[in-house]
Amino acid sequence: MNGAQFKKIADLLYRDSGIVLSEAKRSLLVARLNKRLRTLNMADYGAYCDRLEGPDGVEERRHLLSALTTNVTAFFREMHHFTSLTEEVLPPMILEARRGRRLRLWSAACSSGEEPYSIAMTLLDAFPEAPQHDILILATDIDPLMVDRARQGRYGPEALQAVAAARRDKYFARAEGGFEARPALRHCMRFGELNLHDAWPFAGKFDVIFCRNAAIYFDTPSRQRLWHRFGQALVPGGSLYVGHSERLDGPACPYFETAGTTHYRRNAQPIPALPA
Structure with missing residues (x-):
């Protein structure tokens, strides 16, 4: 070459x-x-x-x-994010869902699906009746092969080692070569191919966005533009979780507050449109 x-x-x-x-x-x-x-x-x-x-x-x-693209992922990777989701983020969201408000969570670089399935297990553990409410976990990735694997929800025993056996058996059925996500786990999930660099085909806002270890591939202007777009896509008080080596930077910073390790919370300030 x-x-x-x-x-x-x-x-x-x-x-x-x-x-x-x-x-x-x-x-x-x-x-x-x-x-x-x-x-x-x-x-x-x-x-x-x-x-x-x-x-x-x-x-x-x-x-x-x-x-x-390097698809390195695991169930409950960076466990502190799921602890934060369980203890801080989900409780008020669940109260709002019971009052009839829709809830939206987004795994924005879902790879082969371990992250969104971890989010779904965390949600269902805390809110077993979630399927009876207007709740959606959107899982997207730029790689169509990874999206297809995630949608299938099939994993070998080694991939599920980080999941306690009782939780694994609750949410996954034994299948040839390993395990397959049960319908109850899939119920609130939707998978799709999406390039974060392009226009996003949705107008509604999200309560939680996970985008971990994707921005490391971008140059500074593209990365900062992504943070800004996430700010626009989150409801006030919404949570953004990023990768362990990533930090928010650039013009989006005034619209977020640090809520934990690589966890940011959208504040109530109106965020302006990006320049054309």
Whole structure:
């Protein structure tokens, strides 16, 4: 892969997703894409660059994203977030739901689904009658392959090691090769492909947003724009949970207050629209 080919692929990736691929990542790119070239029976990266901009380019760029995004996740990863959700965030939300208010939670980079299923288990433990109320957990990811895996809700025994056996058996049924999420767990969940860099196809606001270890792929302007958009998407008092190595920065900061470790709460200040 020569410099011009690397730049073309990096520019396409940034244009499509906001993900920054520095020159230092060229060897990683080659390692991740070699298998794809073999699958396509392509001899070199010149032909691959042509494909990215050809008639099959849109579909191929989805494969490129799948190859380059690192889907590291686990059930109840960063447990302090779920403790916060249980002890601080959900109790007032549950009272409001019982009074008839709709509740919306969003796992905005759901990967293979462990995070939104962890949110759903936490919610159902605290509020078993949640399916009888207007509650939705939205789970989205830029990678369609990951969204499909999440939607299936099937996991091997090793993936569920972090889940206590009683909780696991309550929410998952034994299936070939491991476990499958029970209908009661899926009831409040919806899965979809979504690029955080693009327009978001919903107008309603969220009470809780988890977006952990996604902004680390973005450059500073794209990351700060994402924080601002999350601020616009949250109700006053709503919670934003970010990754362990991430911190809110930029123009969105005045609209959030620190509520815990990598947990931010949206304050009541009106947040202006982003400039065009």
